[in-house]
Amino acid sequence: MIMRKQEAPAAENELAKAVKESKAPAISRAAAVLRLLGKSDAPLGLQPISRELGLVPSTCLYVLRALTAEELVNFDPDTKRYSLAAGVLTLARGWLRRDEFNSVAQTPLDRLAQKFNVTMLGVEIFGIDHIIAVAVSQAGGGFQLATQVGSRFPALISATGRCIAAFGGHSEAQLEARFNTLRWEDPPSFTEWMEQVERTRTAGFGIDEGNYIGGVTVLAAPVWKAKGKPSHALVAIGLTAALQRAGLPALQAELVAAARGVTEQLGG
Amino acid sequence: MIMRKQEAPAAENELAKAVKESKAPAISRAAAVLRLLGKSDAPLGLQPISRELGLVPSTCLYVLRALTAEELVNFDPDTKRYSLAAGVLTLARGWLRRDEFNSVAQTPLDRLAQKFNVTMLGVEIFGIDHIIAVAVSQAGGGFQLATQVGSRFPALISATGRCIAAFGGHSEAQLEARFNTLRWEDPPSFTEWMEQVERTRTAGFGIDEGNYIGGVTVLAAPVWKAKGKPSHALVAIGLTAALQRAGLPALQAELVAAARGVTEQLGG
DNA sequence: GAATGATATTCAATATACAGAATGATTATG
DNA sequence: CATAATCATTCTGTATATTGAATATCATTC
Numbered sequence: 001m002i003m004r005k006q007e008a009p010a011a012e013n014e015l016a017k018a019v020k021e022s023k024a025p026a027i028s029r030a031a032a033v034l035r036l037l038g039k040s041d042a043p044l045g046l047q048p049i050s051r052e053l054g055l056v057p058s059t060c061l062y063v064l065r066a067l068t069a070e071e072l073v074n075f076d077p078d079t080k081r082y083s084l085a086a087g088v089l090t091l092a093r094g095w096l097r098r099d100e101f102n103s104v105a106q107t108p109l110d111r112l113a114q115k116f117n118v119t120m121l122g123v124e125i126f127g128i129d130h131i132i133a134v135a136v137s138q139a140g141g142g143f144q145l146a147t148q149v150g151s152r153f154p155a156l157i158s159a160t161g162r163c164i165a166a167f168g169g170h171s172e173a174q175l176e177a178r179f180n181t182l183r184w185e186d187p188p189s190f191t192e193w194m195e196q197v198e199r200t201r202t203a204g205f206g207i208d209e210g211n212y213i214g215g216v217t218v219l220a221a222p223v224w225k226a227k228g229k230p231s232h233a234l235v236a237i238g239l240t241a242a243l244q245r246a247g248l249p250a251l252q253a254e255l256v257a258a259a260r261g262v263t264e265q266l267g268g
Numbered sequence: 269m270i271m272r273k274q275e276a277p278a279a280e281n282e283l284a285k286a287v288k289e290s291k292a293p294a295i296s297r298a299a300a301v302l303r304l305l306g307k308s309d310a311p312l313g314l315q316p317i318s319r320e321l322g323l324v325p326s327t328c329l330y331v332l333r334a335l336t337a338e339e340l341v342n343f344d345p346d347t348k349r350y351s352l353a354a355g356v357l358t359l360a361r362g363w364l365r366r367d368e369f370n371s372v373a374q375t376p377l378d379r380l381a382q383k384f385n386v387t388m389l390g391v392e393i394f395g396i397d398h399i400i401a402v403a404v405s406q407a408g409g410g411f412q413l414a415t416q417v418g419s420r421f422p423a424l425i426s427a428t429g430r431c432i433a434a435f436g437g438h439s440e441a442q443l444e445a446r447f448n449t450l451r452w453e454d455p456p457s458f459t460e461w462m463e464q465v466e467r468t469r470t471a472g473f474g475i476d477e478g479n480y481i482g483g484v485t486v487l488a489a490p491v492w493k494a495k496g497k498p499s500h501a502l503v504a505i506g507l508t509a510a511l512q513r514a515g516l517p518a519l520q521a522e523l524v525a526a527a528r529g530v531t532e533q534l535g536g
Numbered sequence: 537g538a539a540t541g542a543t544a545t546t547c548a549a550t551a552t553a554c555a556g557a558a559t560g561a562t563t564a565t566g
Numbered sequence: 567c568a569t570a571a572t573c574a575t576t577c578t579g580t581a582t583a584t585t586g587a588a589t590a591t592c593a594t595t596c
Contacts, residue, residue, distance in 0.1 A: 018337060023583065026294035026553080027334035038362020047573060056555050061575070066295035069286060071394070080562095080574070084363040086392050086400045086418075092360030093418030094306020095352040124354050126339070132354045150354075150361030291553065294583080314544060324585055329545070348544070348592095 015053055029055060029063050034072060034084065043074075043081030092150070101225070101232050102135050104265045108258040109137040109234065116251045118238035123153075123160060123220075125231055128170050128178055130155050134232075157182055159220035160233050162206030165197040167222050168229050185214045204256050210240060217243050219252060221259035224268030231268075234259045283321055297323060297331050302340060302352065311342075311349030360418070369493065369500050370403050372533045376526040377502065381405040384519045386506035391421075391428060391488075393499055396438050396446055398423050402500075425450055427488035428501050430474030433465040435490050436497050453482045472524050478508060485511050487520060489527035492536030499536075502527045 015032045019025040032053050037044060050060035064082050067073035071087035096102055101122065109120040122135035133151045155164050156178050165175050172194070179190055188196070188211055200206040205221040212218060217240040222230035236255055243251065283300045287293040300321050305312060318328035332350050335341035339355035364370055369390065377388040390403035401419045423432050424446050433443050440462070447458055456464070456479050468474040473489040480486060485508040490498035504523055511519065 022334045022337065023330035024294045024298070024334040025583080026292045027298045027331060028338060030292070030295045030298065031335075031338035031340065034359055035362070038359050038365075041366060045573075046575090057574075058556080058576085059554055062291040062554080063295065066290045066292040067299075069290065070296060070299035072299060083366065084359065086363065086367075086394075086402055088356065088359040088363050089400060089402060089418035090420055091302050091306050091352065091356040091418070093416070094303070095354065095356050096418075097306075098309060098351065099354075126354075132357060134354055134357060148361070150357035150359070150364075152358055293553080315542080325543090326545075326547095326586080327584060330583080 015055075026063065026066075029053070029059070030067055033060070033063055033067065034088070037073065037082060037084045038088075040083075043076060043079065043083040045079075045081055049082065096149075099134065100266060101223070101262070105135050105223075105232070105234065105262050106137070108261060109135055112234075112236060112251070112254060112258060113137040115254075116236070116238070116243075116246050118236045118243070118246075118251070121148075121235040121237065123233050123235055125155065125160075125164060125168075125229070125233065128155050128164065128168060128174060131160055131164075131233070154178075154182055157184070158212035159206040159208040159218040160235055162193075162197050162200040162208070163220050163222045163230065163233055165194075166200040166206065184211050186211050203252075205252060205259075207252075215240055217248070219255055221255045223259050223266070224263045225266045226268055232262075234262065283323075294331065294334075297321070297327070298335055301328070301331055301335065302356070305341065305350060305352045306356075308351075311344060311347065311351040313347075313349055317350065364417075367402065368534060369491070369530070373403050373491075373500070373502065373530050374405070376529060377403055377405040380502075380504060380519070380522060380526060383522075384504070384506070384511075384514050386504045386511070386514075386519070389416075389503040389505065391501050391503055393423065393428075393432060393436075393497070393501065395497075396423050396432065396436060396442060399428055399432075399501070422446075422450055425452070426480035427474040427476040427486040428503055430461075430465050430468040430476070431488050431490045431498065431501055433462075434468040434474065452479050454479050471520075473520060473527075475520075483508055485516070487523055489523045491527050491534070492531045493534045494536055500530075502530065 015028060018028040018032075022028050033049060036049060036052060046057055046061055046064065049055070049064070050057045053060070055063070064073060064075070068075045068082075068085075071085050074083045074085040075081075076083075101124065105122040109122055112118070113120040120137045121133050123131045124134050125131050131153050133149055133153075136148050153160070155161060156175070161182075164170075175194075175197075176190055179193065196206075205219055207220075208218040210216065217238060219236040220233045223232040223234060225231035234255060236251060238246070283296060286296040286300075290296050301317060304317060304320060314325055314329055314332065317323070317332070318325045321328070323331070332341060332343070336343045336350075336353075339353050342351045342353040343349075344351075369392065373390040377390055380386065381388040388405045389401045391399045392402045393399050399421050401416055401421075404416050421428070423429060424443070429450075432438075443462075443465075444458055447461065464474075473487055475488075476486040478484065485506060487504040488501045491500040491502060493499035502523055504519060506514070
């Protein structure tokens with residue numbers, strides 16, 4: 001009996017390509033396993049992992065064992081389930097310690113969060129594909145948001161997206177293709193959005209008023225590490241109503257000024 | 269001409285062993301590279317990396333390329349230097365999101381940090397070898413300490429060490445061997461220390477008064493995820509003088525109570 | 537500015553990591 | 567409780583990842 005594979009799980013195709021093209025395929029597999037375990041809400045057994053990633057179980061087992069030996073993965077011998085281990089935190093700490101943007105941006109983020117009682121993010125931009133929150137500051141203490149560091153978002157979403165569209169040097173065709181994949185709570189039309197992008201270019205900051213999340217306003221100002229495309233952005237997030245009381249124009253001005261300050265400190 | 273290798277760098281021997289014994293040696297190499305880049309204060313070129321880890325340059329290059337493709341490593345084409353990339357943050361976020369201890373412990377940590385104006389840590393215990401800070405709370409806002417998540421310490425150091433010695437079920441010979449490798453600012457003798465360990469066993473918490481760091485008092489109370497050895501600990505850190513004013517006995521009692529509460533929530 | 541040293545990168549032979557089948561171990565089911 | 571079904575794990579031949587030498591590229595020194 002001959003059967004064709006019914007459908008390939010999302011992660012499988014990319015991974016297969018990465019494995020083929022790399023001269024160290026085990027590393028691509030390992031990274032895929034780590035990401036899968038990071039996404040999963042519960043520890044996973046060998047089979048679900050290998051199935052989801054399209055890996056041969058025996059190969060997958062060796063990968064998991066190697067990762068366990070490196071303390072990047074935890075193995076529970078009773079349930080035979082795997083999960084991320086605390087070792088990944090140590091790597092993250094190494095990154096935080098050394099990232100220039102992170103150390104330079106933290107102070108202004110804290111200041112603006114305090115002054116305007118908003119949540120502030122510093123994000124790193126990865127082309128037109130996605131952005132990652134690399135620094136967070138939140139008024140009122142609440143430490144739970146610290147875990148948001150490392151969050152990934154589509155590049156073109158919300159206020160940061162308008163900045164990337166405005167300053168990233170991408171063609172309108174590219175932008176539209178990407179734009180159509182986005183999920184908003186209250187989506188703007190592409191032409192509306194392009195107008196806003198145009199305004200972002202002249203104003204020097206992007207604004208999202210309830211598109212991404214209803215009742216929430218997001219501001220973003222680009223930061224340059226070097227000439228060319230912006231490498232990072234400073235982001236302010238607050239309830240639309242509260243922001244209007246706190247003085248939106250003042251926040252806009254200070255956000256842009258802070259982004260310019262960070263850019264200068266980074267030598268951009 | 270025949271030459272013997274002069275001396276093996278610290279990391280090299282362990283790595284060589286891990287590579288030999290694993291069925292996925294590329295993963296051990298990748299992990300070693302990531303850790304090296306995490307420790308380094310500046311981006312590194314191919315040669316320094318391969319030299320330090322005892323890897324063949326071409327192999328090392330392939331490892332770095334694979335890690336770069338996975339966005340765990342950044343490559344600067346101008347300087348040809350490698351550094352950690354923000355991808356490691358995303359992994360860490362996956363861990364933080366899902367770790368049971370982390371989510372259960374954060375609230376009591378925040379509460380104690382506020383009430384006694386101390387820095388609170390939640391640490392995960394990795395046998396007699398080392399511990400990793402997995403949660404942090406600090407009074408007075410100061411966000412810079414958030415980057416301390418992921419820090420590694422020797423298991424037997426300071427107050428946590430007394431807990432691990434008291435409840436970990438290790439033999440005195442094991443303990444003494446490890447103890448002798450520790451670095452303290454004001455080292456206790458082994459017999460002094462064993463007395464303190466004994467007291468820790470009866471009191472249910474460990475205390476370090478200026479041994480680890482002069483003028484700083486550290487308290488630690490063990491947390492059990494399952495019967496047997498403690499899996500985590502809650503740690504309070506403060507200036508000795510300030511702690512005495514704030515009421516050390518009260519903090520001790522509340523710390524032990526909090527640890528017991530966390531243990532219960534974890535089903536230990 | 538030529539020459540030297542160091543570095544990154546490609547290339548071809550081979551030791552070995554990996555795929556797939558076979559075996560144990562464990563859990564579900566009638 | 568027996569039997570099936572699923573899962574984790576060991577085993578073995580082979581495609582290939584790794585190695586070490588060769589080449590290319592860059593920086594440094596005289």
